[in-house]
Amino acid sequence: MYIYDAIDQRLVDERVAQYRDQTRRFLAGELTEEEFKHLRLRNGLYIQRYAPMLRVAIPYGELASRQLRKLAHVARTYDRGYGHFSTRQNLQLNWPRLEDVPEILAELATVQMHAIQTSGNCVRNITTDHYAGIAPDEIVDPRIYCEILRQWSTFHPEFSYLPRKFKIAFNGAQMDRAAVRFHDIGLRAVRADDGAVGFRVLVGGGMGRTPILAPVIREFLPWQHLLTYVAAILRVYNRYGRRDNIWKARIKILVKDLTPERFRDEVEAEWVHLKDGPETLTIEELERVSTRFTQAAYERLPASDPGFEWQRQTNVAFARWVERNVAPHRMPGYAAVTLSLKKTGTPPGDATADQMDAVADLADRYSFGELRVTHEQNLLLPNVRQRDLYEVWGEARALGLATPNLGLLTNIISCPGGDFCSLANAKSIPVAEAIQRRFDDLDYLHDIGELDLNISGCMNSCGHHHAGHIGILGVDKQGAEFYQVSIGGNQGDDASIGKVIGPSVAQDEIPDVIEKLVKTYIERRDSEHERFIETVRRIGLEPFKEAIYGNPHQDSASSARQLAVA
Numbered sequence: 001m002y003i004y005d006a007i008d009q010r011l012v013d014e015r016v017a018q019y020r021d022q023t024r025r026f027l028a029g030e031l032t033e034e035e036f037k038h039l040r041l042r043n044g045l046y047i048q049r050y051a052p053m054l055r056v057a058i059p060y061g062e063l064a065s066r067q068l069r070k071l072a073h074v075a076r077t078y079d080r081g082y083g084h085f086s087t088r089q090n091l092q093l094n095w096p097r098l099e100d101v102p103e104i105l106a107e108l109a110t111v112q113m114h115a116i117q118t119s120g121n122c123v124r125n126i127t128t129d130h131y132a133g134i135a136p137d138e139i140v141d142p143r144i145y146c147e148i149l150r151q152w153s154t155f156h157p158e159f160s161y162l163p164r165k166f167k168i169a170f171n172g173a174q175m176d177r178a179a180v181r182f183h184d185i186g187l188r189a190v191r192a193d194d195g196a197v198g199f200r201v202l203v204g205g206g207m208g209r210t211p212i213l214a215p216v217i218r219e220f221l222p223w224q225h226l227l228t229y230v231a232a233i234l235r236v237y238n239r240y241g242r243r244d245n246i247w248k249a250r251i252k253i254l255v256k257d258l259t260p261e262r263f264r265d266e267v268e269a270e271w272v273h274l275k276d277g278p279e280t281l282t283i284e285e286l287e288r289v290s291t292r293f294t295q296a297a298y299e300r301l302p303a304s305d306p307g308f309e310w311q312r313q314t315n316v317a318f319a320r321w322v323e324r325n326v327a328p329h330r331m332p333g334y335a336a337v338t339l340s341l342k343k344t345g346t347p348p349g350d351a352t353a354d355q356m357d358a359v360a361d362l363a364d365r366y367s368f369g370e371l372r373v374t375h376e377q378n379l380l381l382p383n384v385r386q387r388d389l390y391e392v393w394g395e396a397r398a399l400g401l402a403t404p405n406l407g408l409l410t411n412i413i414s415c416p417g418g419d420f421c422s423l424a425n426a427k428s429i430p431v432a433e434a435i436q437r438r439f440d441d442l443d444y445l446h447d448i449g450e451l452d453l454n455i456s457g458c459m460n461s462c463g464h465h466h467a468g469h470i471g472i473l474g475v476d477k478q479g480a481e482f483y484q485v486s487i488g489g490n491q492g493d494d495a496s497i498g499k500v501i502g503p504s505v506a507q508d509e510i511p512d513v514i515e516k517l518v519k520t521y522i523e524r525r526d527s528e529h530e531r532f533i534e535t536v537r538r539i540g541l542e543p544f545k546e547a548i549y550g551n552p553h554q555d556s557a558s559s560a561r562q563l564a565v566a
Helices: 006-027 033-041 065-078 098-109 142-153 223-240 251-258 260-271 283-290 306-314 316-325 353-366 386-398 429-438 442-448 507-524 532-539 542-549 552-565
Strands: 045-047 052-056 062-064 082-085 091-093 168-171 185-191 197-203 216-222 326-328 334-339 350-352 370-373 379-385 453-456 470-477 480-487
Touching: 006 033, 006 098, 033 045, 052 098, 062 065, 065 082, 065 091, 065 098, 065 353, 065 370, 082 353, 142 168, 142 223, 142 283, 185 223, 197 223, 197 260, 216 223, 216 260, 223 251, 223 260, 251 260, 306 316, 306 386, 316 326, 316 334, 316 386, 334 386, 350 353, 353 370, 353 379, 353 386, 379 386, 429 453, 429 507, 442 507, 470 507, 480 507, 507 532, 507 542, 532 542
Parallel strands: 168 185, 453 470
Antiparallel strands: 045 052, 052 091, 062 370, 082 091, 082 350, 185 197, 197 216, 326 334, 334 379, 370 379, 470 480
16 A cells, blocks of 8 residues: 655645635635636536536555545445445545535545546546556556656646546556556556566557557657656647547547557657656655555465365355455465455445445455455455455355456446436446346356456446447437447457447347347357357357347348249
8 A cells, every 4th residue: 555655645635725715615606617617627526417426536446444444434424325436446426515525525635535636637547457566477566656657647737737638557467457458548567678677658549439449659668767758648649639629639539640650759759858857767766656555464375275275175156256256366375355346236336335344344354454446346355365265255245245256247347327427328227237137147157258248328438338348338319218239349468349239229128138149159159168259259240230130131032032922
């Protein structure tokens, strides 16, 4: 966990006082709606369909147990007793009163939390692999660099009013678990032939109305130049990015219009003025930030615990949970445990205040008081001893947080949709629940195998539907809620954007559509080991289209024969 220094705390406290006065002036009529809008957005406050929504920052998804307890207290005191963990590793409160927000921010500041830059045309919360610092395949711990970027970009005078919102993802491991190709800037740690650490830089990815996979603009950037090179990218974006059209203002449109090659040349030319300047990173700066992170007091343990192995071999339900929700750890005798927020009947990503308190207790007893928020909208205990896994499983089951569905169809990623968001064309939560209920049989889920399903209520793609093996997008059809289905999306090392399979369908048809897609996959896969995404890539979209909509050519031929007979 990163622990604030005096400067961090002063910055957050001053922002709370500033926003308290801004809210007072607005409520007194001294600020107009338009004047206040930009101020509240900079403090994470949106006005949604029915009430304000406050987005609380959880930098790179890392939480201490005391912070989670504070979030539980805030949800219970100022909201309706729950919160929603988002795909950007933040927490959203859907029902706070506008006049209470300064008090909420003041409470958050007491545990080193805030809502700064969780909205607005600035650098948003920087995300990373939720296994950061514990992954066996890690090249560097990305949290150090994420924190450096966070400090550098917060209130940066040159980059506080970009043409549009800006999202950065950092991956420090050999496997991409941060979806770097879907971000405005994606940074992947790599090692040169001589062992030197650097980053592969990708720019211009994103979802929304124009989904694009970010191209690589630099294969190797020495770590010392992280800030100067990112500054060069943002300067080029500030200079050429459109401000006259919100739909064409993202950096992905600029990179596409200029071409990646010309954009790279512009960045390199700008970097000439910044390279080796004052913002060049040093070993001393890395050490300064590194020392602000607490270190887990790991024990020396055997690589495999006999009691754990015996429980896994004799308890089928426990073994299934371990297979799906427990990940390897770089330290022998430890593991990372995902606590699922995807129990059937629960909106994906939602946690009650009581659950948050209970998870904080679990973190204190089993994970050195530390936990993570994943971009799949689950919670993670990153440092659990193998010998404690059976107890953790039992307690998680009692809390409704042990559904063994990580990587399976019902581990649905979803935005809050039309139940809350004023931008949404359709609801997401009822669709997710209907699918969860249709596929509630765990044996069937495991037979299907790995399958990512993502749902967005509108084209802003907060549910990342473009990256789902199956993606569902809410659309408005003459005032009615309909849903467009795509298949073939994927995040990670072999990222791809899903393709729409046909006309949109009504809400009550969605479970049947998903079942037909799954049935087609099972019938056409070449073995039980071939994943859904692999089958789609091998056989194409047509068999799936036919399963949903029939064969139009066959229908035409049949009609022609009937006419001929007549």
